[in-house]
Amino acid sequence: MLESCLAAVQAGPAVIGLPAVDRAIVVLVDGLGAEALSARAGHARALSGALTSKSAIVAGFPSTTATAITSLTTGLRAGAHGIVGYSALDPARDAVVNQLTGWGPHLDPLDWQRHPTLFERAAADGIAAVAIGPERYRESGFTQVALRGAKYLAGATIDDRVSRAIEWLSTSGPGIAYLYVPELDVAAHAKGWTSGEWTAALEVADSALRRLADSLGPREGMLVTADHGIVDVPHHAHILVDTAPELLEGVRHLAGEPRCLQLHLEPEANASVVFDRWAESESGHSWVATRQEVIDAGWYGPVDDTVRPRMGDIFIAARKSVAYYDSRTAGSSRNMVGQHGSLSQTELRVPLLRFGAFAA
Known part of the structure; x- marks a missing residue:
């Protein structure tokens, strides 16, 4: 999806057939499975309003955040980029390493994941690239794995991050942006996706992303997707x-x-x-x-x-x-109540929602 957005800004061929635009945004709502969005459609009018018979896609295996985000930002599957799960064996040290938080001197992100990101490819072509997320992720090892090449813009809340994206849209020149929303996944792990907490987080995200969609100009497009769905496991x-x-x-x-x-x-x-x-x-x-x-x-x-x-x-x-x-x-x-990582349709099927120029 990010690869197709970059192609749309470059006016080149896109895998998912996006029209040419000046700026494109991919919003990744962590843990927003297609089944869950459909089940809670009344709590997410903006997002569910973009649902069509073709607006669900299959996320990669394993259905876990580290793998899926790296696939999104490199355009590669896990067998190539090497983030093979939430935790993975480092054969050189004979030790299992957390692929989100386990980076450090013993495991160099630039050595472990050597492929260029789409942000690096964009920068090489003179296209601005930004990644928008919480401040705590700015200097993380995983950010170096998956987001290197992007200028990092931080926001504490979903609304803050959307405001940063709207500010970015006012800049001149072609560009791509990635906006990360972890709040639904946090609620799902703590209480399950069927909980009131998860539904409340969905409502907040829906309202903020409606504001972002309304800010798009005629040559600006936005895609909203997810890294995986959630299964509640008692x-x-x-x-x-x-x-x-x-x-x-x-x-x-x-x-x-x-x-x-x-x-x-x-x-x-x-x-x-x-x-x-x-x-x-x-x-x-x-x-x-x-x-x-x-x-x-x-x-x-x-x-x-x-x-x-x-x-x-x-x-x-x-x-x-x-x-x-x-x-x-x-x-x-x-x-944890909400879980993911396997091959069930609930975990693998995620939305692909189009807004702005991409909705035409």
Whole structure:
């Protein structure tokens, strides 16, 4: 989508057929699944008013923020850009690293994700590029992974960020902008997407984005989308893998996310035995697949040789409303209600809404 927006500003061919514009904005509303938006349409008149039979698309796998945003801002799938999950194995250190917050001297964002972003490509072509988000993300390692090349503009609230976007629209010259709205995802993790808190956050976002849409000029377009949807998983549906010790035999690391575990095995482990053990235990709840099966099925798109070792040897992707935890290390993350990461349609289907010149 951002790639098509850049093409629209460059007056080049766009994957999703956008008309030529002077400025384009992509708004990513974290956790706004297409099913949830449809279910709460009455609370989001501006957004739901842009819904059509063709305004839902399939987000990439895994359905998690770090992967999806990097795909959006590079135009690549995870098998190429290498952000393979919420957490992933760093083979060089034999350690699992959080892909949103785990950056530092031990893991250089510019080395881990080496592909140019669309912001860098825009700047090289003389097109202004900005990213608008909360101040706390300005200097983060993940911002270097996914947003490098963009001028970062900060706003504390959704309304603040929309105001920054409106100010940017008043500037001269061609440009692309990315605006990030994390509030719905925060509410979903804490209370679930079916909660009043999530609906309230949706109403605030809808009002602010209506204001932004109304500010668009005749040669300005906006797309609103999301990185993933949300599945509410009650606490009693948590599967504690450490309470079945046989499942962890031969497993060196657990990576990924609660709805899509990636098992990294001990070098001496019999992979077939470990796979069969998990398949017998969990195939009623989840898809169980080897790394090669995941690659062959195209879940990640084409996989670079440098990315392959970051992926688990075995994947446990939830297909029912369950989430996997190791209670010895999970801590407060077990308090989360809203979850994502797997292959269900609820998690994968996100809106693609067009405003301004893009709605024509």
